[in-house]
Amino acid sequence: MMQDSEARRLHTGLAQLLVLLAMAGTLGAQPARADKVQNPIAVFAALDKVTGRISHLEIPINQTVQFGALKVTPRVCNSRPPTEPPHTTSFVEVDEIKLTGEVERIFTGWMFAESPGLHAVEHPVFDVWLTSCKTSAPVAPAASSENSAAAAPAPAPTAAAPAAPAPTAPAKRASRPAP
Numbered sequence: 001m002m003q004d005s006e007a008r009r010l011h012t013g014l015a016q017l018l019v020l021l022a023m024a025g026t027l028g029a030q031p032a033r034a035d036k037v038q039n040p041i042a043v044f045a046a047l048d049k050v051t052g053r054i055s056h057l058e059i060p061i062n063q064t065v066q067f068g069a070l071k072v073t074p075r076v077c078n079s080r081p082p083t084e085p086p087h088t089t090s091f092v093e094v095d096e097i098k099l100t101g102e103v104e105r106i107f108t109g110w111m112f113a114e115s116p117g118l119h120a121v122e123h124p125v126f127d128v129w130l131t132s133c134k135t136s137a138p139v140a141p142a143a144s145s146e147n148s149a150a151a152a153p154a155p156a157p158t159a160a161a162p163a164a165p166a167p168t169a170p171a172k173r174a175s176r177p178a179p
Contacts, residue, residue: 037081039133042074042090045116047127058134068126071095071103077133088113090130094121 044057046067057072059065064073077090094107107121111130120129 035081036078037133037135039077039079039135041134041136042077042092042130043132043134044072044074044128045131046070046072049125049127056131057128066097067128069097070106070121070123070126070128071097072128077130079133086114088130088133090133092121092130094128096123 040061042059042061044059046055046057047053048055048068055067057065057067059072059074061074061077064071066072071094073093073095075091075093077088079088080086090111090113092107092109092111093105095103096106097103106123109119111119113130113132116129116131120127
């Protein structure tokens with residue numbers, strides 16, 4: 001009988017020790033946190049609802065680009081390293097230029113590239129949402145004339161090589177009508 005009580009005490013003591021070790025392990029463990037990468041360029045997509053055209057806007061931080069009647073100014077653009085799950089955010093200010101020339105702030109806040117519908121600018125004529133961040137300057141000016149974030153000089157025109165003559169199809173014979 002004495003052995004049973006000693007065995008229970010030993011079993012209970014081991015169980016308590018394991019619980020304490022488990023608690024100590026969880027108290028010291030902290031979730032892994034990825035470092036944020038601060039990028040110099042925020043990349044947006046902008047929709048003109050009248051024409052149905054989507055433009056790609058690459059805007060340097062703290063610079064303003066006008067898209068239609070909207071002026072978009074990113075203040076910060078953060079992302080995670082490529083080895084981590086994507087999480088791209090940007091703090092953005094969007095102003096609308098009224099027909100009277102008056103400027104009104106219509107959006108100030110965070111945009112999330114992974115959830116574009118969560119905090120996008122929805123205007124009666126224009127929509128703007130964050131798509132990504134970039135670490136380097138735009139390579140070429142965007143096709144949209146409204147995207148004039150960086151006034152880069154136009155490249156000098158280069159002489160094109162003469163085009164090869166197009167192959168010609170053989171002439172068709174005139175067919176005679178059947179007698």
